[in-house]
Amino acid sequence: MLRNQITLLLILITLFSCKDEPAYDGFIIKGEIDASNNNKKVKLISLNTNKEVVLDSTTIENGALNLKGKVEATDLYYLAVDGIPGFMPIMLKNEEVSIKLNSDKIEKSVITGSKENDLLKIYQEDSEDLKMKNAQFGQQYKTANSKGDTVKMDQIKSEFTKIIEETHAKHLELVKNNTDLVTSAAILVNILLAKGINKTEAENIFNTFSQEVISSKFGKAISENLTKATTDIGSMAPNFSAPNPEGKLVSLEDIKGKVTIIDFWAAWCGPCRKENPNVVKVYEKYHDKGLEIIGVSLDGTPNQKDAKGAWVEAIKKDNLTWHQVSNLNYFNDPIAKLYSIQSIPATYILDSQGVIVAKNLRGNALEAKIAELLN
Numbered sequence: 001m002l003r004n005q006i007t008l009l010l011i012l013i014t015l016f017s018c019k020d021e022p023a024y025d026g027f028i029i030k031g032e033i034d035a036s037n038n039n040k041k042v043k044l045i046s047l048n049t050n051k052e053v054v055l056d057s058t059t060i061e062n063g064a065l066n067l068k069g070k071v072e073a074t075d076l077y078y079l080a081v082d083g084i085p086g087f088m089p090i091m092l093k094n095e096e097v098s099i100k101l102n103s104d105k106i107e108k109s110v111i112t113g114s115k116e117n118d119l120l121k122i123y124q125e126d127s128e129d130l131k132m133k134n135a136q137f138g139q140q141y142k143t144a145n146s147k148g149d150t151v152k153m154d155q156i157k158s159e160f161t162k163i164i165e166e167t168h169a170k171h172l173e174l175v176k177n178n179t180d181l182v183t184s185a186a187i188l189v190n191i192l193l194a195k196g197i198n199k200t201e202a203e204n205i206f207n208t209f210s211q212e213v214i215s216s217k218f219g220k221a222i223s224e225n226l227t228k229a230t231t232d233i234g235s236m237a238p239n240f241s242a243p244n245p246e247g248k249l250v251s252l253e254d255i256k257g258k259v260t261i262i263d264f265w266a267a268w269c270g271p272c273r274k275e276n277p278n279v280v281k282v283y284e285k286y287h288d289k290g291l292e293i294i295g296v297s298l299d300g301t302p303n304q305k306d307a308k309g310a311w312v313e314a315i316k317k318d319n320l321t322w323h324q325v326s327n328l329n330y331f332n333d334p335i336a337k338l339y340s341i342q343s344i345p346a347t348y349i350l351d352s353q354g355v356i357v358a359k360n361l362r363g364n365a366l367e368a369k370i371a372e373l374l375n
Contacts, residue, residue, distance in 0.1 A: 024068075025070065025094060026068060026069055026070030026071075026094050027067075027068060027069060027070065027071060027092055027093065027094050027095060027096070027097075028066070028067075028068045028095075028096040028097075029044070029065075029066065029067040029068070029079075029090075029096075029097055029098075029099060030064075030065075030066055030096070030097070030098050030099070031064065031065040031066070031067070031079075031098070031099045031100070031101055032063055032064055032065075032098075032099075032100055032101070033060060033063055033064075033065070033081070033100075033101040033103060034063060034103045035062060035063035036103070037060050037063070037081065037083070037084075037101075037103060038060050038061060038062065038063065039059060039060065039061075040059070040060050040081055040082045040083055040084075041057060041058070041059055041060075041081075041082045042057060042058050042059070042060060042065050042067065042079065042080070042081050042082075043056075043057045043079070043080045044056045044057070044067050044069070044077055044078075044079055044090075044092075045077065045078050045079075045080060045087075046075075046077055046078075047078060047087075055067075055069050055071075055077065055092075056068060056069045060081075070094060071092055071093065071094060073182075073212075073215070073216055073217070074091060074092065074093035074116065074182040074212070074216060075091070075092060075182070075216070075217055076089060076090070076091055076092070076186065077089075077090055077091075077092045078090065079099070079101070079106070079109070080106075081101065081106060084103060084106045085106070086105070086106050086107055087106065087107070088101070088106045088107055088109045089107070089120065089124070090111060090117060090120075091114070091116035091117050091120050091182060091183050091186075093114075093116060093182075095113070095114065096113060097111055097112065097113040097114045097117065098111070098112045098113050099111045099112075100112075107124070115178070115181060116181050116182060116183045117183075119174060119178055119181055119183040119184065119187075120183045120186075122174065123171060123174075123183070123186075123187050126167055126170070126171065130163070130164070130167055133160070133163060134160070137156055137159070137160045140152075140156050141153055141156045141157070144156060164196070165196070168191050168194075168196035168197065171187050171191060172188075172191065172196075172197065172205070174187070175187050175188050175205060176205060176208070179205075179208045179209050179210060179213065180209075180210040180212070180213065181213065182212070182213050182216045182218060182219075184209070184213060185206075185209060185213050185214075185216055185218035185219045185221075185222060186218040188202060188205060188206070188218075188222055189218050189221045189222045189225065192222065192225055193225070195232075198232065199225075199226055199230055199232075202222065202225075202226065203226050206219075206222050206223070206226065229338055231338075231339050231340060231348065231356060231359075232356070233356050233357065233358065233359065234355065234356065234357075235355070235356055236353075236354055236355055236356075237252065237260075237262070237348060237350050237354050237355070237356050238338050238339070239251060239252050239253045240252050240334070240335045240338060241325075242296070242325035242326060242327050242333075242335060243325060243326070243327070244323065244324055244325050245308070245311070245312050245315065245324060250294070250323055250325050252294060252354075253354075255292050255294055255323050256292060256350065256352075256354055257290045257291055257292030257352075258289070258290025258291070258351075258352045258373075258374060259286070259290060259291050259292070259349065259350065259351060259352070259370060259373045259374055260291075260292045260293070260294065260349070260350040260354075261279075261282075261291070261292075261293040261294075261347055261348070261349055261350075261366075261370075262293075262294055262296060262339070262347065262348040262350070263279060263293055263294070263295045263296065263345070263346075263347050264295075264296050264298060264336065264339070264341050264344045264345060264346040264347070265295060265296070265297060265298070265344055265345050266297050266298040266299045266301075266311075266344060267297070267299050267310040267311050267313065267314035268299065268301060268303075268304065268310065269298075269344050269345065271344075271345055272344055272345040273314070273318065275345050275362050275363070276318040276320065277318070278362065278363055278366065278367070279293070279320075279366070280318070280319055280320065280321075281367070282366055282367050282370055283321070283322055285367075286370050286371075286374050287322075289374045289375075290352075290374055291370060291374060292322065292323070293322035293323065294322065294323040294324075294325065295315075295320060295322060295323065295324040295325070296325055296326065296333070296335050296336070297311050297324065297325070297326035297328070298326070298329075298330055298331060298333055298336055298341070298344060299311040299326055299328055299330070300326070300327070300328035300329045300330045300332075300333075301330050302330075307328045308326075308328055311324075311326055311328065345362070346359070346360055347359060347360055347361060347362070347366070349361065349366075349369060349370070349373075351373065357369075357373070
């Protein structure tokens, strides 16, 4: 009887000792670095908020380090090593990866065991190359400009634009071939924001992404951008309304003519005020032929004691007899945000259907375009 009990106990011990350990369901980063960095602290951080958030940290021992934890979704994080400038970007998901850290230039470190970071590395290297070329072309452009060599300036702009377009095309091909990687969404949103792809093309690619990619932070950023009103040439101008100086709401839809100019300006804006006489001339010449203008003032700076007074005085002084509206809220104006206005003066020219056919034209170029549309 005792022998049977001992045999059963041995079987149970064997079964339990042979049972597999549960798989770790978080991330593991196994790193190596030159041993001269021993005792330095390594941090894995998030920079998504205004403050640094540390996911994990460790100390280098015998040229090795280990970081671990768990993330809710694949996202971009950064490795930082005390005494080494900069950060090493890493697309982090719950998987095990290895990293060979570069002591001289941390962003040159090499990550293995991750398709996300293989793609990120290609994008990083291309972006760094583009940055260097931008500096080179920028210096050439500056030299040509100092000599007044407009032919050379145009040539430089054309060559650099071609390089950018080729780089975007390469990255878009990579994105199309890796629709299950969150890094693809990060690349696509950057190209979209740089206007390297139109919204229709971006949406077509976005719709091929896996659900994980669509649900990622970068996927959500693409979705948000695609649903925003577009102000690209060839798109319908988003409608808006705002109060005129008398407080009455005026909408773009109500005042559109055969051709309509949306003119973003302000009383405090010197270049705007210098351009106003030209706009007056164009309006007086073509209003009877169907030209309408709606001025959107971005007055309301913290330095203006009486923003409305300054706005109304500028309208009268500059003889701006067309429709004028303003929320008197500076660049926080909802119309300025709708049209992504970063600086003024800024103009949008619409045809009779409300389609944007040109933008940011001034002087003779503005008059020539209006003449082309109305004569």
